[in-house]
Amino acid sequence: MSIPLLLAVPLLTACVVALPMSLRLRSLLSVGSAGLVLVLAVHLAFAVTGAGRVAGPLGLLACEGLGALLALLTAFVSLCASLFASGMPLGGAGGSVNGRAFHPLFQLFVASILTVVLSEHLALTWVALAMTTLFSAFLVAYYDTPEALEAAWKYVVLTTVGAVVVLLGLLMLYWGLTASGEHSFTWGAVAEAAPRMPRPILWTSFLLVLVGAGTKAGVAPMHTWLPDAHSQAPAPVCALLSGVETSSALYVVLRLAAPLAGAGIGGARTALLVFGLGSLLLAALVLVQVRDLKRLLAYSTVEHMGIVLVAAGLGGAASFGAAFQLLAHALAKSFAFLTAGTVGRACASHSIRDIRGLASSSPWLGLTLLLAALGITGAPPTAVFLSEIAIVRGGLGQGAYLVVGALVVLVVVAFCAVLHHVHAMLFAPSEPGAAIAAGAVPRSFVGALVLAAIPLLVLGLSLPGWVQDLLARAAASLGGGG
């Protein structure tokens, strides 16, 4: 029963906050709804860790390990983001129409991400995947500047093309299903019938889904829209876009990759490795020369998606690392984008050149930025470090030395690049006139940052047993052992 409820809460909230009411009430309802969704998602995660799989009504919805993990992450990030958003002057400078539409669209966006990871019927998965873009288009265009509109345009057009390619891939999958005597269009049927499907059809449909959903996940070379959209959107929207929307697109690829590998098509794993290492390479090279804090974070997302693909491509024990990386990425990246939003508010700019001497002018903000940078690059006290170690260990265990070597080198390059930029923002002498208004950070921003930092730090120290169980379940739906 909890799956339909999980989707109904944000959908109903979207309808309610679309009614005329004060901004304060709207924010309150939005935060309350996100809190309720989080409670339901935790409940669902416990049910899935116990039973392995929870089925919803009519065979339309179902939840297994990976879906439960992503639903939990989506709920958590949306709680932090809506808390952060309650401190934003929505309806002020951004234009009143955008201000009114923000919360309803935000809730619809959350509902669509949740539907992607919780639906069992592939048609529902697909339409939810397409809707994640369409509901968030006006959130990306929120500031209404020519740059924001350009970013939203590229985002909508490219990811909609991606979604149509996914549609062709899924319809081909259905062709394969009917050819092997299966007539229900569900993930369960795909996993069951994959070994009997005609190989060229299964393989083509996987490639189409990989390229199409990869476009939405920001996998290179289809990532071109991502730095634009993820840098122009308001910070709480970025947290969702970067932290979980990309992962939900990747979810579709990963769900399909497992039955392919099970059916003995080794090319699927190779394709994941090639796209993964390509994304890592591109991100590492661009990270050296970015000039904007939010674009830096966006390219770091391309890097993280690459790491997840590499881990899924390695398979076996590295599958656990892939699930862990999805978790760590969502926590670290949403925290980093909320930090960037706060820094941008305090310094009135997101340009790396304009943000200087943060460590002396605003020590707390400086420390937060440092934690964000360590979080996204995978330095020791944070969760990404442990997830990357898990992937490296999994890879070495299988003797994939070349892939693991390339992975480590590229991750280190990205680490140095990000730390170089952050060092300048923290310690370089600030230019005159770039004074920071210390009191300009609203309390809700601080609350959201503290909330987002807790799991990032806790999971970097040790994994509680139930998180480990959930990750093991997620790794199992990626086709790997615990």
Add this chain to the structure above:
Amino acid sequence: MLVWLHSFEALIAGLFLLVAIGIVAIRQMQALLRLFVIQSLLLASGATLISLATGSPHLLGVAAVTVIAKVAMVPWLLRRTVRRELYGRREVVQVLNVPSALLIAAALSLLAYLVAGPLIEAAPVPFVRTQLPIGIAGILLGGYTVTVRREALAQLVGLLALENGVFFAALAIAPDLSVLAELAAAFDVVVVTLVVGLLTRRIHERVGDTSVGVLAALRESD
């Protein structure tokens, strides 16, 4: 009876391809939108024909949904959201000139046949020999339209033509797909049109132009 249906379906497929090529090249926005409506009508009649031939009632649903969503709602929505841009607008600058665009379109159609060949051999089903290559050609041509056109509405029509291509192929490869999938796709088409239409209007108001192909403020170097 069946042979007659098959050759009629081949005729529709040929016209579908012709319209897809036309969408790559036509510059007048209103004519472009009309071509999309014609393409959607061809898709709907293809669905009806195949439904008659195979006795699959699902495809009648596809035809009905296509007519409602693409022939009626899409043009209506666009007239509501982007009236000014729609009427009498003509694309001045194109990345490629018309002859080379047509040459590339022909090459893409050939490519579609090459790609479709091994797939058809893997699981031959009725009508797949006409539907799949032409559908894939429609997809490639739609994608090509999105990349080379600079006008916002031309990119939108490219996007919608892309989706038409997918469904043209689906008539053969997924003839008994559940109604849910059809409704999902129709919903998607309508929302895409609405969002892109509103975005185009916003861009027109803020930037003063709708040549989205030349928007390039966002990049790494400055």
